[in-house]
Amino acid sequence: MVFEAYQLPEEHAEVRAAVRAVCDAKVAPHAAEADETGQFPQSSYDALRAADFHAPHVPAEYGGAGADALATAIVIEEVARACACSSLVPAGNKLGTMPLLLAADEQLKQRYLPPVARGEAMFSYCLSEPEAGSDAASMRTRAERDGDTWVLNGVKRWITNAGLSEFYTVFAVTDPTARSRGISAFVVERTDPGISFGAPERKLGIKGSPTREVYFDDCRIPADRIIGAPGTGFATAMRTLDHTRVTIAAQALGIAQGALDHALAYVRQRRQFGRAVADFQGVQFMLADMGMSLEAARQLTYAAAGRSERGEADLTYFGAAAKCFASDVAMRVTTDAVQLLGGYGYTRDFPLERMMRDAKITQIYEGTNQVQRIVMARHLLGG
Incomplete structure (x- = not known):
């Protein structure tokens, strides 16, 4: 019997590559300014809208891209890797429209989903x-x-x-x-x-x-x-959160991945005691733990996204678990990334301190991680 290693379907890998290209070119350059000024990054929104990444989850019958839950999570993850606040465009649109997709009549869907799909409204x-x-x-x-x-x-x-x-x-x-x-x-x-x-x-x-x-x-x-x-x-609200906690997990993944990417680049070029910082075993152990926990969070998030797409009965548990675990990982990874840059990590000359601050909210909104643990425990005790 032949066992193939798990990997993303080709179309999802293509989505990741496409979103990353847009974000590296047209979103990441505006992230620091949005943080400094507190102004909505309109140019980033325009770039996402032009590429149809602003609300990818909207079904094709309402004029949307019709992305499945996993593809939508990947979009949010990649946008968050570049700019966390910009990732709240696709994530916020999914949160706001999910009650309609779950419970609204067809007339209401036809009235309100197409403008979101066209990028005319959030x-x-x-x-x-x-x-x-x-x-x-x-x-x-x-x-x-x-x-x-x-x-x-x-x-x-x-x-x-x-x-x-x-x-x-x-x-x-x-x-x-x-x-x-x-x-x-x-x-x-x-x-x-x-x-x-x-x-x-x-x-x-x-x-x-x-x-x-x-x-x-x-x-x-x-x-x-x-x-x-x-x-x-209320039932619609709770069903919505079962689905959209996956998007917060994806946002946390993206923030953490962005922090790890910057930390890796820094320790490779920074030299101390006559050699690259990356050569020190203590640093390598930190990087290994960051990468390992990040990949574990990614697998859990993608598993939850699959359950969201299929509407499986254990989505409540997996959505809570993915959101809780991924956001805790994002907080640890961004904190360690700041540490790896030393004093530079504490300055606004590098994006790590911003990523560390952005990561914190993922442990709080759409249900605090304490609430997520209550949700998980109830499901475990309920069999």
């Missing part, structure tokens, strides 16, 4: 609130039916690309007596009356991706903008 995901982070079921934003409209009131916090996105998937309480079964999902447009945005958060990393509060003050939307049946919103 989509944001509005779940977290000031008093409802990990405990999302405790949200206070309300949506009340008024004839042929819904009226939304409340506030959402930590919303990626808020103010830039044209469309927002918003979760709100429609039945206060039913807790999680009383939450529904809606599409809100940036131009709807009653929606407004707070000032950008002042963040440790991913500074070029704006994060704002979103306010709903008697925000009135047509009744047909509900995603799925009333009361199914």
Whole structure:
């Protein structure tokens, strides 16, 4: 019996090569500026849009590239290798539109997915609130039916690309007596009356991706903008995160790979005590551990992406595991990469300190890693 070593299908390897070429030429050169200024990297977005890497997951029937979950993860990984905040374009679009793909009627999909596929609009995901982070079921934003409209009131916090996105998937309480079964999902447009945005958060990393509060003050939307049946919103939100935690794992992979690449280049050319730093065994052991843990995270992430594509029953476990493991790896690898550059790693002359700061958020958003461990443990204990 012949066993072939696991390798990516050729078409996925081609996707990686194509994304890397675009990012090396047109995304990476703007990464430091986006971090320094805190401004959205419009030129990077334009480059991703021109190459159809801004929302690769959108199915072909809605005008998208129709990339599967693994190809989408590879796109996000490669963009993050160059610029973490730019990777929140494809990742954020998938997060915002996944509830529609999972639960919306065909009319809603046909209305909102094609503009995203064309690069005319981005989509944001509005779940977290000031008093409802990990405990999302405790949200206070309300949506009340008024004839042929819904009226939304409340506030959402930590919303990626808020103010830039044209469309927002918003979760709100429609039945206060039913807790999680009383939450529904809606599409809100940036131009709807009653929606407004707070000032950008002042963040440790991913500074070029704006994060704002979103306010709903008697925000009135047509009744047909509900995603799925009333009361199914929370279940849709959790199913969405099962899929999109894979994208955060991919983002973490990319950040870590970028840090390792820069560290390898540095230790090869930096000389101390008459020889290259790369010749010292202590440095080699650090590099070996970085590469080993990174590859383990990649295999777990790709396995989770496969389960996402197939919609397998254990996706919840694998999505949580991939996100948790890959983000922990990204934090360790970027920290070690800074260490390998010594004082230079601590300066903005090199991208390592930026990558280290960017890596931290992957341990926090779309469910903290403590929450991911709870999710995994429940699945293990449940058999």
